[in-house]
Amino acid sequence: MATVLDSVTYPHGLDPSDDLRRGNTARLRWRTGFDRWIGYLLPLLFLVALVPIADLVWYIGKTALPTLTFTVISSQNSFQSYNALGVPLISTFYILGLATVIAVAFGLFGGIATAEFLSESAAGWVRMSANLLAGMPSVIVGYFGYFAFVLYFGWGYAIIAGAFTLGFFMTPYIFRTADLAFSSIPRPIREAAYGSGARPVQYILRVGAPIAFPQILTGVFLAMAIGLGETAPIILTVATNVAVPTNLSQGATYLTYLIWTGFQFGPHSVELTLAFEAAFLIVVVVIALNIVVRVIAARFRRRLEGLYQ
Amino acid sequence: MTANAIPEGSGEAPVVQVRSLTVQAKAKKAPKKILDNVGMDFAPRSLTAVIGASGCGKTTFVRTLNRMVELTPGLTVSGQVLYLGQDIYSRSINPVLVRRRIGMVFQRPTVFPMSVFENAAFGLRLLHESDNEIDSAVQEALTRSGLWDEVKDDLDRSAFSLSGGQQQRLCIARALAVRPKVLLMDEPTSALDPMATQRVEATMRRLKEEIVLILVTHNVGQAARVSDRVAFLHQGRLVETGPTAEILERPREELTQQFVTGRFT
Numbered sequence: 177m178a179t180v181l182d183s184v185t186y187p188h189g190l191d192p193s194d195d196l197r198r199g200n201t202a203r204l205r206w207r208t209g210f211d212r213w214i215g216y217l218l219p220l221l222f223l224v225a226l227v228p229i230a231d232l233v234w235y236i237g238k239t240a241l242p243t244l245t246f247t248v249i250s251s252q253n254s255f256q257s258y259n260a261l262g263v264p265l266i267s268t269f270y271i272l273g274l275a276t277v278i279a280v281a282f283g284l285f286g287g288i289a290t291a292e293f294l295s296e297s298a299a300g301w302v303r304m305s306a307n308l309l310a311g312m313p314s315v316i317v318g319y320f321g322y323f324a325f326v327l328y329f330g331w332g333y334a335i336i337a338g339a340f341t342l343g344f345f346m347t348p349y350i351f352r353t354a355d356l357a358f359s360s361i362p363r364p365i366r367e368a369a370y371g372s373g374a375r376p377v378q379y380i381l382r383v384g385a386p387i388a389f390p391q392i393l394t395g396v397f398l399a400m401a402i403g404l405g406e407t408a409p410i411i412l413t414v415a416t417n418v419a420v421p422t423n424l425s426q427g428a429t430y431l432t433y434l435i436w437t438g439f440q441f442g443p444h445s446v447e448l449t450l451a452f453e454a455a456f457l458i459v460v461v462v463i464a465l466n467i468v469v470r471v472i473a474a475r476f477r478r479r480l481e482g483l484y485q
Numbered sequence: 486m487t488a489n490a491i492p493e494g495s496g497e498a499p500v501v502q503v504r505s506l507t508v509q510a511k512a513k514k515a516p517k518k519i520l521d522n523v524g525m526d527f528a529p530r531s532l533t534a535v536i537g538a539s540g541c542g543k544t545t546f547v548r549t550l551n552r553m554v555e556l557t558p559g560l561t562v563s564g565q566v567l568y569l570g571q572d573i574y575s576r577s578i579n580p581v582l583v584r585r586r587i588g589m590v591f592q593r594p595t596v597f598p599m600s601v602f603e604n605a606a607f608g609l610r611l612l613h614e615s616d617n618e619i620d621s622a623v624q625e626a627l628t629r630s631g632l633w634d635e636v637k638d639d640l641d642r643s644a645f646s647l648s649g650g651q652q653q654r655l656c657i658a659r660a661l662a663v664r665p666k667v668l669l670m671d672e673p674t675s676a677l678d679p680m681a682t683q684r685v686e687a688t689m690r691r692l693k694e695e696i697v698l699i700l701v702t703h704n705v706g707q708a709a710r711v712s713d714r715v716a717f718l719h720q721g722r723l724v725e726t727g728p729t730a731e732i733l734e735r736p737r738e739e740l741t742q743q744f745v746t747g748r749f750t
Contacts, residue, residue, distance in 0.1 A: 295558070296558060362595075364591050364592075364593065364595045365595050365597065366556075367553060367556060367589075367591065367595070368589075368591060368595035368597070368656070368659075369597070369607075370553065370556060370584065371551070371553055371584055371588065371589035371591070371660075372584070372585075372588070372607055372608045372611065372659060372660065372663070373581055373582070373584040373585030373608055373611055373612075373663065374581070374611050375581050375611075378611050382607070382610070382611070383597055386598055386599070387598060479598060479643075480598050481645065482643075482645030482646075483598055483645070
C-alpha cells in the first residue's frame with residue numbers, strides 16, 4: 177500500500193531510517209558513554225566526602241555516649257570537678273538565644289532593606305561588607321567584641337558582651353538569606369502587589385514575608401548551628417563561670433569552651449570526658465537543626481508550588 | 486508627529502489625558518527615548534487597544550499611566566498624565582493612591598500564595614476595610630470578572646489550584662475589588678489558550694461598559710474583537726489613533742497599514 181511517505185524524497189539521497197543510525201559515530205558513542213560514567217562517578221565522590229563525617233560522628237558518639245547520662249545533663253554541679261553539663265548547657269542556651277535575637281534583628285532588617293529599598297550601587301556595597309564580615313575569622317570578631325564590649329563599654333566578661341559578639345558574627349548569614357529571599361521573589365509578583373496599591377511595608381508583610389519566610393527561617397537555623405560551634409568570640413568575651421549566671425552582666429560557660437579546654441588534660445580526666453560529651457551534644461543539635469530546616473523548607477515549597485516562575 | 490487628541494464622541498470629559506509624555510532610559514552615551522512625545526485621551530466607558538510591535542514602548546506606556554514605571558530604575562518620565570484633570574506625577578500625589586484608582590493586570594497571572602478569597606480581597610485588606618465590606622466587594626469583583634460561578638463553592642482553596650485563565654480572571658477581580666476607575670491590561674491573554682482568551686475578552690467587553698479599559702496587545706485580531714479605539718505605537722512614537730474600524734480598515738499612515746495587515750518589517 178502506498179503511503180504519503182513514499183512520495184517524499186530526502187536530501188542527500190539517504191534512506192530516512194538509515195539517517196539516524198549513520199549519525200551515531202564511534203566518537204558520539206564514546207562521548208555518550210563517558211557522560212554516563214561521570215554521572216555514576218559524582219555520587220561516588222560525594223560518598224567519599226561523607227566517610228570522614230560519618231567516622232567523626234561515630235567516634236565522638238562512641239566516646240561520649242557511655243558516660244553521658246541524664247544525670248550528667250541535668251546536674252548543675254561545678255563542671256571543674258564533676259562530670260556535670262547542666263551549667264554550660266543552660267548558659268549556652270542563654271547566650272545563643274540572645275545572640276540569635278540580636279542577629280535576627282540586624283540581619284532581617286538589613287537584608288530586607290537591602291533587597292527592597294537600597295539603590296543598586298548602595299546594595300552592592302552593603303552586600304560586599306556582609307560577605308566580608310562572613311569571611312572574617314571568628315577570632316577577629318572575638319577580639320572586636322573584647323575591645324568594644326568588654327573593655328570600651330566596660331561590660332566586662334558578660335553574657336551580654338558575648339551575645340552581641342556572637343550575634344554580630346551570625347548576622348551576615350541571616351542577612352544574606354533575607355536579602356536573597358526577598359530579591360528572588362518574582363518581579364511580576366512584586367509589581368502586582370504594588371500595582372494593587374500596596375505601600376512598601378504592606379508588600380513586605382503581606383506578600384513578601386509569606387514567600388520569603390521558609391528561606392529566612394533556614395538562614396536563622398543555619399546561623400544558629402554556626403553560632404553553636406563557635407569558640408573564639410565566646411572565650412574572649414564571656415570567659416567562664418562555674419555556676420549558672422543569674423544576670424546578663426555575669427560571665428558564663430559555652431559548650432565549646434569545654435572542648436577547647438578539655439584537650440589540655442589527660443586521657444582519663446573528667447575534663448576530656450566533658451569535652452567529648454559537649455562535642456556529641458553539639459553535633460546532635462547541629463544535625464537536628466539541619467533536619468528541621470529541611471522539613472520546614474519542604475513543607476513550604478509545596479505550598480508555594482505554582483508561584484509565578 | 487505629535488498628539489492627535491480627538492475626544493471621543495460621548496462628549497464627556499476624558500478620564501485620563503496624556504500630554505507630551507516622554508520616557509527616557511539612562512544609557513551609556515545619549516539617553517534613549519522609549520516614549521517620544523505621546524499624547525492622547527481616554528474617554529469614560531471605553532476600551533482602547535494600544536498596539537505595536539515588540540519593543541515599541543507600549544508596555545512602558547501603560548506603566549506610566551499608574552506610575553508603575555517608577556519601579557524600574559533608570560527611567561525618567563517627563564510630560565503629564567492627567568487623571569480626572571489631576572497630574573499624577575505632581576509632587577503632592579502619592580503613587581500608592583494612584584495605583585488604587587488605576588489598577589493593573591499583567592501578562593501572566595500573578596496570583597499570590599493565598600486562597601482565592603484572599604487574593605481577591607488583597608487590595609481591600611490594604612485599605613483595612615471591614616469584613617462585611619470585603620465579603621460583598623469580593624463577590625462583586627469576582628462576578629464582574631466572570632469567575633464567581635466557577636469558584637463560589639470553595640473560595641478558601643489555594644489560588645494556585647485554578648487554571649491559567651481562571652488565575653488571570655482572579656487577577657482582574659483583585660484589581661476590580663478596590664473599584665478603580667481605570668484598568669490597565671498589559672497583554673493579559675498572551676499566556677492563555679484560545680478558550681481562556683475568549684473568556685477574558687468577554688470579561689473585557691462587559692467591563693468597558695463601566696470603566697476605562699486600556700489594553701496593550703500585539704494581536705490585531707484581539708484589538709478588532711474588543712476595542713473601541715486603537716492607538717498604534719511605533720518606536721516610541723504614537724503613529725495614529727482613532728476608532729477601531731477606521732484604524733484597522735482605513736489607516737491614514739503607511740506604517741499602520743503595514744502593521745495591521747501583517748506586512749510589517
